[in-house]
Amino acid sequence: MQNPFQPSDRALNPSDWRWPWWPLVPLYPFGQRRTIRREVVPDRVWSFEQVQGILYVTVPIRMTVIRMDTGGLLVYAPVAPTRECIRLVGELVAQHGDIRYIILPTVSGLEHKVFVAPFARQFPKAEIFVAPDQWSYPFKLPLSWLGLPKKRTHILPRDGSETPFSREFSYAILGPIDLGLGPFEEVAFFHWRSQTLLVTDTIVSVPENPPEIVDLDPYPLLFHARDRGDEIIEDTPATRQKGWQRISLFAFYFQPSALEAVALKQALRDALKARDRSRxxxxxxFPFQWKPGWKQAFDALRRGGNIFVAPILQTLILNRAPKETLEWADRVARWNFQRIIPCHFDAPVEATPEEFRRAFDFLKADETSQMGYLGSPAHPLPEADFTLLRDLEERLNKRGITPPRKTL
Known part of the structure; x- marks a missing residue:
């Protein structure tokens, strides 16, 4: 049974998060889980970044802490409460008061849900507010059974009615979008004073160079910078950049068109030639090979740093409810924000409400394409890079696992 909340009664040392079963389920980081704190808006907004990944496809994961005018702090999307993380949060608490509110803004993002309960246990005065329609598999369990403190946990009102923080924040709930096994749902938060929009997974921006938190351990970057399994890679800024850009293509497309698999027999023969055959x-x-056009594929994905909706959300999730998604995007675009802090990839991203709204124009199907736009009408993503995702969508639909896409 999936248990997305893992309670803990103590702050966790980075070494507590070592993952001994990586050959079976290769979750990264295998060793220490580091935390970097950044001040986004002076004396008002901070981001806390850690890293997550699988098979050395490593990307940032982020929580945001905001100082409230009424005193204390609000936390959006907690990360792992390691000792380092709790120490960094504690420094803010010492200056600005206790953690008053903890927000779980999603129902399906396991990487966000898993740390809410242990994080909340470090701050016993904090009230926890969670997105509606929380679910677990194969049985829906009470939130208290999943580790959340019963007396301190509340469901965010779907109608946006008054909350203890409503004088400083507005929020808008996207969903629930039916995906078969469970729904997709995300809660965007807007902090009026700092004009900052917080989102979880819906919006991303890809940096050209590896984020600092990813750069702390360059091994995954160097691993993916190789063109062959037996290639010896020099650790340089250019090599790290190359590895990051390929990791980004992996993370968004799983198998972009610029990547081709190597036959198992050939991969095994190449492995015997590799100088490093360690665990x-x-x-x-190294069972894959990059084609010459991979850099152009990354540039098309990055779109000059502009915000966009991740391909997997375009093809497998949001197109199940295009009307509802666009209505949500319209509502969010009414807020006068100057920056967006997503939970993944780059942040903060300077963006206007108009740019946010345009990111969802892929849902406006034209007359010749049942899929609609890929990326956006002005900046389409390469059609060929969606091949694996479309194939996955077709298989899930045929087996009745997910409902079919809808059009406006």
């Missing part, structure tokens, strides 16, 4: 190097296995 860390996956015993020398």
């Amino acid at each position: 860390k190097a996956y015993f020398g296995l």
